[in-house]
Amino acid sequence: MIELKNVTKTFNSAAGNVHAVQNVSLKIEEGEIFGIIGFSGAGKSTLVRCINLLEKPDSGEVLIDGNDIVKLSEKELRNVRRKMGMIFQHFNLMPSRTVYNNVGFALRKSGLSKEEKDKKIRSLLELVDLSDKTDSYPSQLSGGQKQRVAIARALANDPKILLCDEATSALDPQTTRSILKLLESVNKKLGITIVIITHQMEVVKDICDRVAVMENGSVVEEGRTADVFSHPKMPVTKSFIETAGNIGKIYELIKEDSPLTSLKPGEKMYMLTYTSVNTKDAIISYVSRTYNVNASIIFGNVEVLKDIPLGKLVVVFSGDKKDIDAAVQYIESVGIDTEEIK
Amino acid sequence: MGIIYQIFPNLEKLAPELIKCTGQTVQMVAVSGIISFFFGLFFGSLLIVTRKGGILECLPVYNIIDKAIDILRSIPFLILLFLLIPLSRTIVGTSLGVEGAYVPLIFGTVPFFSRQIETAIAEVDPGLIEASEAMGFSPIEIIFSVYLRESIPGIARVSMITLISLIGLTTMAGAVGAGGVGDFAIRYGYQLHQRDTIWISVIITLIMVSIVQLVGNFIIKKTKH
Structure with a gap:
């Protein structure tokens, strides 16, 4: 055309x-x-x-x-x-x-x-x-x-x-x-x-x-x-995603050392990004049960991109380092992007 | 009427002459005004479309017109009147009377008017030109349907100003024997010391200017949205 x-x-x-x-x-x-x-x-x-x-x-x-x-x-x-x-x-x-x-x-x-x-x-x-x-x-x-x-x-x-x-x-x-x-x-x-x-x-x-x-x-x-x-592969694309939702706010909060983002020893903060494939599965609670880690969602945002949901969750995991790693590995294996942000 | 003749003692005797002179002024303004109007629109539009970034950009043409306008505008009208005698003889066959005044009046008006038209058209939003080009219109169509059409209020405004200054120029043409209200004021008011005839000329001119302004404002009001 x-x-x-x-x-x-x-x-x-x-x-x-x-x-x-x-x-x-x-x-x-x-x-x-x-x-x-x-x-x-x-x-x-x-x-x-x-x-x-x-x-x-x-x-x-x-x-x-x-x-x-x-x-x-x-x-x-x-x-x-x-x-x-x-x-x-x-x-x-x-x-x-x-x-x-x-x-x-x-x-x-x-x-x-x-x-x-x-x-x-x-x-x-x-x-x-x-x-x-x-x-x-x-x-x-x-x-x-x-x-x-x-x-x-x-x-x-x-x-x-x-x-x-x-x-x-x-x-x-x-x-x-x-x-x-x-x-x-x-x-x-x-x-x-x-x-x-x-x-x-x-x-x-x-x-x-x-x-x-x-x-x-x-x-x-x-x-x-x-x-x-x-x-997103390029920084400019990422910054556009931040303008759409409020998820970019979390980076600011981390930078400012806000109490919201403060971690206790043994805790790790991850950003999970998922699309339609897996939105319906109860992944967080499954991970929590199976790998013996606690997951608390401190920030979240779901966008709908032309009928396809795009979710971003900021989750704090607490538990054994080994367990957390295994949990994260599982999450990755079902097609969810993870990024350790703190 | 009695009181008017008391204020203007020479009016009764000179009334026929005054009517004739007013007619001459109207004729000079009308003929040279109409011709100047078309020349002004032409050169004004040409300046806009040939300037840098214009839809028919052509800097040599732009520069020639631009400079010619500056040169002509810098010549005082009274000098232009004498300067153009040979040209006037060639074009209209005489340099005398109302007909002899047309050429200098047009030369005195067109440069000023072209500049004014250029300014009026320049106010057209460039976005309109872009939209028209995107719709597949040719430069000629854009000149007539967008540039000129969309600046009618502006064109009415500058035409009004130009027409008023043209009325002023015709009185000067009167000084070299073209007739008209200016000639009337010079002959009777200045040379024969009949002061009231000067006032009569002022009033006639005022009436003409007011009519031009009324019509101009009416057009602006009707075309501006």
Whole structure:
């Protein structure tokens, strides 16, 4: 569907060259919701703009359905772009046009008759649940409503791809959720491939099938969302997981020597990370009984990554060192990651 | 009427002349205003799209227009009037009267107006341009449907300012024989010492400026959301 091959983009400025995107190769399958997550300055916005060539890569190929669109003429490129919707962090609606005309603007070159356009615009506004706002101006809408109009506009030409550039970053958490729901239903109902650029872990967590983690212009990790975040390899991925839950707090508490994390002699603190495979088994109590160790859970967090639970527990084991080691070994053997953190 | 003739003793006798001169001013403002409007929109838009990072970036074109505007704007209008006599003869066939004033008036207005249009259009959110490009619109479509369309309130505002300054320029053109209210004030008020005719000219000009402002504000109010 979308394939990036060795895409590189460098910006030259007086302050020096900025390697916004460095040799990125990605494959995004038809019909999936693909997340690209990274902190600001990671190059993700530039990367998504390379998909519709708002930024021309210095080198590399951008294949849409197998065609390298970098080689297209301006006119051919405009036709390709019409089949790719895009929504933005700041919505980018035309302030002088009503909601109706903002959506209608995208249909200008569709070749539809006036009646067909009218029907299309009304059905799009119904899809995004804004049928009662047709004659409002963008300035009269809330952020969430503006993004809904932008989504309707982006879908006007029946695109096969929808690019979302930080589409929820300017919205409050509740509105973010409703926009994500809308995107998810658009993906399911219309089968549109969605590429989401974000720095918000909850966005990726909620709706992305697969995710790529970006840092300094490169994709450092990529895979199914649950896999990437249950077994993070790179520090940047780990720090995103910390932003999602409160589990990162435990490291701070340890550093501050909080009474909560103080250990008596013979005690050991472990972080256990588990996914769906084993959530239903009573592992802690089994270990406790079998290996004669006491386990007390002092901290816990369960995330749901696109239908797959990802749990993290901070457990203090007390007992014989030998028993603790055996218990930990057992826990590892059932597929739970363990990490001694104190 | 009696009281008006008491305040302006020369009005009764000069009324027909005054009407004719007002007509000349309106004609000069209308003709050179309309022509300048289109030139201004053209050069203003051209500056925006050809500047660095513009949708049709072309620095040579940008630099030429940019410098030409600066040079023309630095020439005092009264000097421009005399400077452009040969050009005026070539284009409109005369350098005299109302027709002879068109060329200098346009040259005196377009650079100023282009700059103003440039500023007005520059206020369009770059995000709108990016969104339009992403929707597959061509540069020409973006100029008309986004840049110009979205800055109508700004364009109305700067057109108002320019039109008012154009009214000012026409009175100066009057000084070189183009007629108009300025000419009226110079001939009767200054040369014949009929002070009241100067006041009459001031009032006529004020009325014209007020009409321009009223219309401009109305357009801004109607188009701003």
